[in-house]
Amino acid sequence: xxxEGIPMGRTLAEKVWDDHVVRRVEGEPDLxxxxxxxxxxxxxxxxxDGLRKAGRPVRRTDLTIATEDHNTPTLDxxxxxxxxxxxxxxxxxxxxxxxxxxxxxxxxxxxxGVVHVVGPQLGLTxxxxxxxxxxxxxxxxxxxxALAFGIGTSQVEHVLATQTLPxxxxxxxxxxxxxxxxxxxxxxxxxxxxxxxxxxxGGQGYxxxxxxxxxxxxxxxxxxTICNMSIEAGARAGMIAPDRTTFDYLEGRDxxxxxxxxxxxxxxxxxxxTDDDAVFDHEVVIEAAELAPFVTWGTNPxxxxxxxxxxxxxxxxxxxxxxxxxxxxxxYMGLTAGKPLREITVDTVxxxxxxxxxxxxxxSAASVVEGxxxxxxxxxxxxxxxxxxxxxxxxxxxxxxxxxxxxxWRHAGCSMCLGMNPDQLKPKERxxxxxxRNFEGRQGKGGRTHLVSPQVAAATxxxxxxxxxxxxSTGPGNPSSRETVGV
Amino acid sequence: xxxxxxxxxxxxxxxxxxxxxDQIIPAHWLKKVTRDGFEDGLFEAWRKDPEFVLNQPRFAxxxxxxxxxxxxxxxxxxxxxxxxxxxGFKAVISPRFADIFRGNSLxxxxxxxxxxxxxxxxxxxLAESDPTAEVTVDLVRCKVLAPGVDADFTLDENAxxxxxxxxxxxxxxxxxxxxxADYEARRPSFKPRTQAA
Ligand code: SF4
Numbered sequence: 001x002x003x004e005g006i007p008m009g010r011t012l013a014e015k016v017w018d019d020h021v022v023r024r025v026e027g028e029p030d031l032x033x034x035x036x037x038x039x040x041x042x043x044x045x046x047x048x049d050g051l052r053k054a055g056r057p058v059r060r061t062d063l064t065i066a067t068e069d070h071n072t073p074t075l076d077x078x079x080x081x082x083x084x085x086x087x088x089x090x091x092x093x094x095x096x097x098x099x100x101x102x103x104x105x106x107x108x109x110x111x112x113g114v115v116h117v118v119g120p121q122l123g124l125t126x127x128x129x130x131x132x133x134x135x136x137x138x139x140x141x142x143x144x145x146a147l148a149f150g151i152g153t154s155q156v157e158h159v160l161a162t163q164t165l166p167x168x169x170x171x172x173x174x175x176x177x178x179x180x181x182x183x184x185x186x187x188x189x190x191x192x193x194x195x196x197x198x199x200x201x202g203g204q205g206y207x208x209x210x211x212x213x214x215x216x217x218x219x220x221x222x223x224x225t226i227c228n229m230s231i232e233a234g235a236r237a238g239m240i241a242p243d244r245t246t247f248d249y250l251e252g253r254d255x256x257x258x259x260x261x262x263x264x265x266x267x268x269x270x271x272x273x274t275d276d277d278a279v280f281d282h283e284v285v286i287e288a289a290e291l292a293p294f295v296t297w298g299t300n301p302x303x304x305x306x307x308x309x310x311x312x313x314x315x316x317x318x319x320x321x322x323x324x325x326x327x328x329x330x331x332y333m334g335l336t337a338g339k340p341l342r343e344i345t346v347d348t349v350x351x352x353x354x355x356x357x358x359x360x361x362x363x364s365a366a367s368v369v370e371g372x373x374x375x376x377x378x379x380x381x382x383x384x385x386x387x388x389x390x391x392x393x394x395x396x397x398x399x400x401x402x403x404x405x406x407x408x409w410r411h412a413g414c415s416m417c418l419g420m421n422p423d424q425l426k427p428k429e430r431x432x433x434x435x436x437r438n439f440e441g442r443q444g445k446g447g448r449t450h451l452v453s454p455q456v457a458a459a460t461x462x463x464x465x466x467x468x469x470x471x472x473s474t475g476p477g478n479p480s481s482r483e484t485v486g487v
Numbered sequence: 488x489x490x491x492x493x494x495x496x497x498x499x500x501x502x503x504x505x506x507x508x509d510q511i512i513p514a515h516w517l518k519k520v521t522r523d524g525f526e527d528g529l530f531e532a533w534r535k536d537p538e539f540v541l542n543q544p545r546f547a548x549x550x551x552x553x554x555x556x557x558x559x560x561x562x563x564x565x566x567x568x569x570x571x572x573x574x575g576f577k578a579v580i581s582p583r584f585a586d587i588f589r590g591n592s593l594x595x596x597x598x599x600x601x602x603x604x605x606x607x608x609x610x611x612x613l614a615e616s617d618p619t620a621e622v623t624v625d626l627v628r629c630k631v632l633a634p635g636v637d638a639d640f641t642l643d644e645n646a647x648x649x650x651x652x653x654x655x656x657x658x659x660x661x662x663x664x665x666x667x668a669d670y671e672a673r674r675p676s677f678k679p680r681t682q683a684a
Pocket of ligand 1: 135353355413414418436
C-alpha cells in the first residue's frame with residue numbers, strides 16, 4: 001500500500017507512487033499524474049472517438065507520443081498496406097494524431113518501432129516517472145525505475161483527457177536474485193524461470209521489484225527483458241532501481257535532461273531505492289547459479305522447464321486445475337509427456353518483439369548463427385524492435401550474418417509476436433520464439449509456440465530442434481554437455 | 488457507462504483456467520476501430536468445436552459466464568470486454584481475474600465477481616445438471632444467489648459505487664481540475680517532454 005506519510009521505510013514503487021499523487025481522499029483511489037503516455041494504433045481509436053464525442057482535447061500533447069507497430073508489415077513497407085482493415089487502423093491513428101496534435105512516428109519514419117523499444121531509446125523513459133500505454137507490456141519501462149503499466153482503452157481516453165488516472169493501491173513483492181547468472185543463462189531464461197516459479201497469477205495485485213546481485217549486473221536491455229514479462233506473472237508492474245547503468249544508458253539520448261537539469265535529475269534518481277527498513281508484502285529469493293536455459297512447453301508462459309528437462313506428465317501436477325491445464329496444453333502443442341525438450345523439432349524461429357528485439361538480442365542471436373547455416377526446412381525471421389535497432393544492426397553487419405545463415409531480415413514492428421500483420425504461423429506449425437506469449441493461436445491460428453531466449457532461438461534454428469549454443473559447440477551427439485559459449 | 492445493479496440470468500459453465508485475452512478475442516479482430524461488432528470473434532478458435540460450451544443449445548441465451556481461475560490474463564485489450572458484452576454477457580464469475588481485464592470490465596459495466604473455487608464448482612455443476620437454473624448477481628447486496636448457492640462477494644467500494652451509479656470517470660476526474668493544475672505547476676523541469684507544449 002502506498003504509505004500515508006508515516007516515517008517508515010518505503011519501497012521504490014511506493015516512492016514513485018507517492019511522488020505522483022495529485023489527490024488523495026480516504027475511501028477513494030489515489031489520483032496519479034502520468035508523466036508519459038505512449039500510443040499505438042490498436043488500442044487508441046475508440047479512445048480518440050470518446051474524446052471527440054465529449055468535445056474534449058488532449059490535455060498534455062507534450063507528454064504523449066504515438067507510433068505504429070502492431071499492424072505494420074515487415075516487407076514492402078514502401079507499398080500501400082495490403083490488408084485494408086490494417087490500413088484503416090493506421091490511417092485512423094494518423095488522422096487522430098493530426099487532429100489532436102499528438103507526435104507520431106509512422107511506418108517509414110526513423111523513430112518508428114515497437115512502442116516499448118521506442119520510448120527507452122528516445123530517452124523518454126526515465127527513472128521515477130509514471131508511464132502508461134494501452135498495452136500490457138508497458139511493464140518493460142519499469143527497468144528504468146519507472147512505475148509503468150498497461151491500461152485499457154477507457155483508461156487511454158482518461159489519460160488523454162486528464163493526464164491522470166485513479167488507481168487502486170498495490171502490494172509489493174521483492175524478487176531477489178542472488179549471485180551471478182551462469183554464462184549461458186540470459187535475462188529471458190531468468191524471467192521464464194521466475195514465472196514458472198510464481199505462476200501466471202502469482203504476481204496479481206503486486207508491483208514486483210527485481211533486485212539482488214544478478215539483477216544489478218544486467219545491462220539495461222536485459223533489465224527491460226525481465227520487466228517486460230512481469231505481466232506474464234500477472235503483476236501490475238515490474239521495477240528495477242535505477243543505478244549507474246541506468247544513468248549511463250540515458251545520458252545523451254534525445255530526451256534525456258541536460259546541463260543543470262541532468263544534475264538535478266540524477267540527484268533525484270539516486271533517491272529511488274527501496275529503503276533498508278522498508279517491508280515488502282511478499283518476498284521470493286532465487287539463486288542465480290541454479291538456473292539454466294529455460295523454454296516453455298505449454299500454452300501459458302508459466303508452463304516452462306529447463307531445456308535439459310522433458311515434457312512433464314500432467315498427472316505429476318498436484319493441483320487438479322493445473323493437471324487439466326497441462327493436459328489441454330499438451331494436446332494443443334502436439335506433445336507427449338516424457339519427450340526430452342531437446343528433441344522437439346521446429347518449423348520456424350522468430351527473433352524479435354519488445355521482449356527480445358533490441359540490439360543486444362540481435363547481437364546475441366547473430367553470434368550463434370555466424371558462420372553457420374540454419375537447418376533445412378526451418379524458416380528464421382529476424383525482426384528488429386525498431387528502425388533504430390535495425391540501422392544499428394546493419395551498421396554492425398548483423399543483417400548479413402543472418403541472411404548468410406539463411407534467415408530472413410525484416411523491417412521493424414511487432415510482427416509474429418502476435419500475428420496481426422501477415423507474419424503468422426500456420427495451423428500446427430511449431431515455432432521457437434523470443435517473444436513473450438505462447439497462448440493458443442497467439443502467433444497465428446493453431447500455431448504452436450515455445451518461448452526461448454535469443455541464443456536458444458538461434459541454436460534452435462541451426463539444429464532444427466530446441467537447443468542451446470552449448471549443443472552446437474559439442475555437436476548434437478552430446479546434448480547434455482553444459483559447456484558454455486561466450487556471447 | 489451503463490449502471491449495474493442486479494442481474495438474473497442463466498449460467499455458461501466454462502471449465503477452463505487461464506482463459507487469456509487471445510482466446511477471448513484473437514488479435515486479428517483488434518483491427519476494428521469501433522467498440523461493437525466483436526461478438527463473432529468471442530472465443531473464436533474454441534467455437535469451431537461443436538462441443539464447446541457456447542455451441543451447446545442448452546446454454547443458448549445464458550449470459551452469466553462462470554470460468555476457472557485467472558480469467559482475462561494476457562494483453563490489455565479492452566476488446567475482450569467488448570466482445571463478451573457484444574455477445575450478451577452481463578457478468579463473469581471466476582476465482583481470480585487478471586488485473587487489467589478486471590479494471591477494463593468494471594469501466595464498461597461488465598460485472599466481474601470473485602468467488603471461491605468451491606462456489607465456482609457448485610455453479611458449474613448446477614448449470615450442467617440444470618441448464619435452466621437461474622443465478623442472480625446482486626451488486627446492491629453483494630450477493631450471488633442460485634439454487635443451493637448463497638455467496639457473498641466483495642468489490643472495492645469506490646468501483647462498486649461508480650458501477651451502481653453508472654458514472655463517467657473522466658467527468659469525475661475533471662472536477663478535480665484545480666488539483667491537477669496544482670500538481671502540474673510543481674512538477675520538476677527535468678521531467679521529459681515529447682514536444683513543446
Ligand atoms: S512486440 Fe508483441 S508484446 Fe510487444 S507490443 Fe508488440 S505485440 Fe505486444
